[in-house]
Amino acid sequence: MTDDNDTNDEIALAAEYVLGLLTPGEAVAFEDVLSIDPEMREHYAAWATNFASLTDDIAPVTPPAHLQSQITDKLFGSAEKKPSIFARLGFLGPVLGGLAAAVLVLVIMNQTNFLKDAGPTYVAEIAAEDASLVVQASFDPATGTLQMIREAGTPLADRSQELWLIVGENAPISLGVWPQDKAEATLAIPAELAAQMPNGVLAITDEPLGGSPSGNPTGALLAAGPVTLL
Amino acid sequence: MAELSDIETYLAQCALGDRDAFSSLYSATSAKLFGICLRVLGNRAEAEDALQDVFVKIWHNADRYQVNGLSPMTWLITIARNLSIDKLRARKTARGTGLDEAEDLPSSAAGPEALAIAASDRGQIVACMAELEPDRSDAVRRAYLEGETYQELAARYSVPLNTVRTWLRRSLIKLKDCLSR
Numbered sequence: 095m096t097d098d099n100d101t102n103d104e105i106a107l108a109a110e111y112v113l114g115l116l117t118p119g120e121a122v123a124f125e126d127v128l129s130i131d132p133e134m135r136e137h138y139a140a141w142a143t144n145f146a147s148l149t150d151d152i153a154p155v156t157p158p159a160h161l162q163s164q165i166t167d168k169l170f171g172s173a174e175k176k177p178s179i180f181a182r183l184g185f186l187g188p189v190l191g192g193l194a195a196a197v198l199v200l201v202i203m204n205q206t207n208f209l210k211d212a213g214p215t216y217v218a219e220i221a222a223e224d225a226s227l228v229v230q231a232s233f234d235p236a237t238g239t240l241q242m243i244r245e246a247g248t249p250l251a252d253r254s255q256e257l258w259l260i261v262g263e264n265a266p267i268s269l270g271v272w273p274q275d276k277a278e279a280t281l282a283i284p285a286e287l288a289a290q291m292p293n294g295v296l297a298i299t300d301e302p303l304g305g306s307p308s309g310n311p312t313g314a315l316l317a318a319g320p321v322t323l324l
Numbered sequence: 325m326a327e328l329s330d331i332e333t334y335l336a337q338c339a340l341g342d343r344d345a346f347s348s349l350y351s352a353t354s355a356k357l358f359g360i361c362l363r364v365l366g367n368r369a370e371a372e373d374a375l376q377d378v379f380v381k382i383w384h385n386a387d388r389y390q391v392n393g394l395s396p397m398t399w400l401i402t403i404a405r406n407l408s409i410d411k412l413r414a415r416k417t418a419r420g421t422g423l424d425e426a427e428d429l430p431s432s433a434a435g436p437e438a439l440a441i442a443a444s445d446r447g448q449i450v451a452c453m454a455e456l457e458p459d460r461s462d463a464v465r466r467a468y469l470e471g472e473t474y475q476e477l478a479a480r481y482s483v484p485l486n487t488v489r490t491w492l493r494r495s496l497i498k499l500k501d502c503l504s505r
Contacts, residue, residue: 105500106493112402113467114409115474115492139393144503145468146401147447152363154355157375162350165379170343235340235387289384292341 108137112145171264227255227317231296238288240269240281247316249274249300255316256305259287260295271305272298294321331396338386346383353397354379357404364408364469370415374408381407409471452502460495463488 110116111124127134227247233240242257249255254274258266270281283291299306300313331352337345357378361371381403389399453461459481466472466480477492478485 102497106496109496109500110493113464114406114471115467115489135393139398140500140503142394142402143398144447144449146398146405147449148465148468149360149363149401149405150447152356152359155359155362156355157358157372161372161375162347162354165350165376166343166347168376168380169346169383285384289341289387293343 104134105137108134109141109145112138112141171262227298229298229317231319231321233283233288233291233321235288235291238283238285240283240291242272242279242281244272244277244279252303253313254301254303254305255298256301256311257281258297258299258311259291260297260318261290261293266297266311268306268309269296271301274303291321295319296321328396331400335382335386335389335396335399338383339389346379349382350379353400357400360401360404361408364405364471365412370411371408374404374411377407378404405468412471413473448503449499452499455502456495456498460491463492464495464499467492 228245231242255272257269297318298316299311334345334349361374478488
């Protein structure tokens with residue numbers, strides 16, 4: 095009997111949550127339970143499904159045409175075209191000079207030795223044409239973790255290597271400075287950047303010790319490579 | 325017409341940052357979701373705002389959808405409904421009262437009577453709602469589609485807040501019994 099009452103309480107609580115009838119405090123407490131209690135998740139999913147079907151008879155209405163481009167502008171900026179990797183790296187024009195053609199775009203499809211038991215993963219090999227700097231990078235979207243191993247090329251004394259993500263024609267975003275004297279680096283990528291990772295190019299520049307003072311690349315582009323689904 | 329499995333695929337691709345998939349998802353679902361925003365908000369400008377928020381949220385959360393146990397359409401509808409209700413409540417708070425002022429557009433959706441009539445060819449939820457006393461099923465529908473709170477429901481039915489909560493919870497349990505049959 096008590097069990098039934100408890101179950102009924104849970105069922106009613108899950109329904110109240112889906113309906114939005116709980117106070118903010120109650121809703122937060124419910125979400126805590128939801129995150130650890132599979133039975134509660136079932137109640138929640140059942141109610142969400144049932145109540146969602148209350149919308150079955152709501153007629154679809156085609157939204158105005160401009161709305162879609164407003165949404166994509168909001169999400170991706172107004173540049174919808176996909177520029178080439180060289181165009182993407184155009185920001186480095188002055189530094190890049192004749193080097194542009196030397197940027198090696200190479201994707202390693204079987205580089206799984208350091209991926210261990212990772213799930214769907216993106217990889218990039220960031221390499222300079224003369225192999226003076228070779229970095230293997232893997233990115234796990236589930237955890238937002240970017241793992242990198244530098245296989246060749248250490249920074250000059252009193253210089254740092256900084257890693258950048260370049261998406262479309264946007265300004266490069268710093269992902270962090272390679273820890274001094276380390277061959278491996280693990281960077282936590284914020285969710286909003288993680289979502290852009292698959293469309294991005296990873297680049298490494300030579301910067302003053304501790305990284306670029308300006309927030310934008312200041313030194314030479316050492317290597318770059320596109321991010322690719324493994 | 326996109327199949328459910330297509331929508332699931334689009335979502336999985338969105339989670340990986342695929343903009344083309346996002347565009348396909350928009351084409352397949354925006355009319356349905358806009359209909360819901362319009363129904364809840366009853367106001368075109370607000371519904372357009374809401375739909376933008378809905379798709380921004382879908383894009384940013386596509387990677388999380390698979391863990392919540394919902395079907396893709398349920399997940400999308402829940403986002404559209406919840407964001408629209410948030411906007412509706414914000415408007416009510418801003419205006420102080422204004423439940424009726426909100427209805428500056430005639431709703432395109434069927435009212436409760438029409439729903440009851442259509443119950444035979446609708447989902448189980450509608451059939452089970454019909455087994456509740458009319459004011460109870462009305463309250464459930466108002467909570468879901470109009471975002472009415474316990475305070476508003478108590479005022480509407482002229483009963484104390486605790487009373488309305490008790491009878492609504494009982495009705496929800498009864499509803500669940502029917503749905504589990």
